[in-house]
Amino acid sequence: MTYGLLLSGESLSFSKYYSAEDKIRSEKAVSWLLKKFKYQKEKGYRGWGLPQAWDAFGDGSVNPPDHPYSITTAIVLQGLLDYLMVFPDHAFNSEIEKVLKETVTYWCNNLFFDIDGETGFFSYSPFSGDRYFCPNVSSMVCGVFQRVIHDYGHLFSSKELVKIQGVIDKAVKGIIENVIYLDGLPFWQYVVYENKESNTRTNANDLVHHGLILWGVGEYRRYSGQVNIPWSSEHEILSLDLFWENNGLKNVHILQQNKLPAKLWGVGMAMAVYSRQGNIKSATRCLDLLIKNYGLPNMSIYPLNYTKRRGLPNSRHNSYVLFGIGHLIKSSFE
Numbered sequence: 001m002t003y004g005l006l007l008s009g010e011s012l013s014f015s016k017y018y019s020a021e022d023k024i025r026s027e028k029a030v031s032w033l034l035k036k037f038k039y040q041k042e043k044g045y046r047g048w049g050l051p052q053a054w055d056a057f058g059d060g061s062v063n064p065p066d067h068p069y070s071i072t073t074a075i076v077l078q079g080l081l082d083y084l085m086v087f088p089d090h091a092f093n094s095e096i097e098k099v100l101k102e103t104v105t106y107w108c109n110n111l112f113f114d115i116d117g118e119t120g121f122f123s124y125s126p127f128s129g130d131r132y133f134c135p136n137v138s139s140m141v142c143g144v145f146q147r148v149i150h151d152y153g154h155l156f157s158s159k160e161l162v163k164i165q166g167v168i169d170k171a172v173k174g175i176i177e178n179v180i181y182l183d184g185l186p187f188w189q190y191v192v193y194e195n196k197e198s199n200t201r202t203n204a205n206d207l208v209h210h211g212l213i214l215w216g217v218g219e220y221r222r223y224s225g226q227v228n229i230p231w232s233s234e235h236e237i238l239s240l241d242l243f244w245e246n247n248g249l250k251n252v253h254i255l256q257q258n259k260l261p262a263k264l265w266g267v268g269m270a271m272a273v274y275s276r277q278g279n280i281k282s283a284t285r286c287l288d289l290l291i292k293n294y295g296l297p298n299m300s301i302y303p304l305n306y307t308k309r310r311g312l313p314n315s316r317h318n319s320y321v322l323f324g325i326g327h328l329i330k331s332s333f334e
Contacts, residue, residue, distance in 0.1 A: 001050065001072045003029045005319035007079030011086040012326035016333050023087075030083055030092050033076055037099050040068055045126060046099075046106035047073035061129040069125045070111060071212070074140040077103060081147055082326075100148050101155045107141065108167045119174040120167070121192070135175055135188040136205060136212040142171045143219030150223035172220055172227045175213070179231070182255050185239040186231045188213055206251045207243050207266030208320065211273050214240065218276060233277055240270060241282070248303065249289065264294055264301045264317040271324030275331040283328045290321060 007029040014022035036048055047068030055062045056069075080096050087093070107122065113131065114120045121133040122141040145168050153161055179186045187210065190203045205213065214236045221229055242253040249262035249270060262270075271286035290296040293303040301317055 004076035004079035005323040008082040009322035009326035120170040133192040136209040139216030143216035211269035265320035268320030268324040275327035
């Protein structure tokens, strides 16, 4: 995940400033990700995971280090797509294109689950115990895969494209089917349970995961997805605005009771969404918040004045900030 976000941020920064250091860091990230892909392929997977063992749903089923996850894989593919966009003639590119095709094909064949013939979702990971419908995961996969077939459709046969588009569209319909409107704005639960009674539980998305859902839906719309999204991009921005309170961002939107401040990665993701939607004013507001409250460049996971939970900086949280800054740079020049 970290390398994918770093790759996007460095590539987008290079596209505007042409820094040799950005290019070197981008190339190192690509090289590392391609090596990891080969390692996963030897184990029968196509994708990327986390460096540590992880019990994703707290049920005692612990996946080993490097076990692939849908969200991580989508973020890495996005980084590779950004790299291809900025460096269209690099020697890595033919290998990256093969990786794009193999990964999309594998995920559509093995990680998509049909719900009712009309809707479906991409599972959290290949492990059967992780077969949960998490809207942030499914949305990110949909958005990135839509971008792949839009920009690199020539890698697939016409039959493959029909199948992949059908899978993506069903997953997008799953996102739409499970939207929860609050004040007319779109929100989702973190998990959509098969048992509908369980969906009455409060498991609202925090800022970073809400941002991931908005990002995926936005990319699907941007790259010519044909399923009608019943809310607008303006509604998405307004839903993000509900996380602001007293000149700070909260961990959950202000209609919830939890008043914890947003974690660092949430602020970075919000900055990316605002930037991608062309809302430079709000994206810059996020950057100002990072400088004043989170100590950019030596950042804390929580605001510096939030003494209950300072949190040491880590590469994953920092990479979301780099991702947001990369998109702010790109959008500011457009």
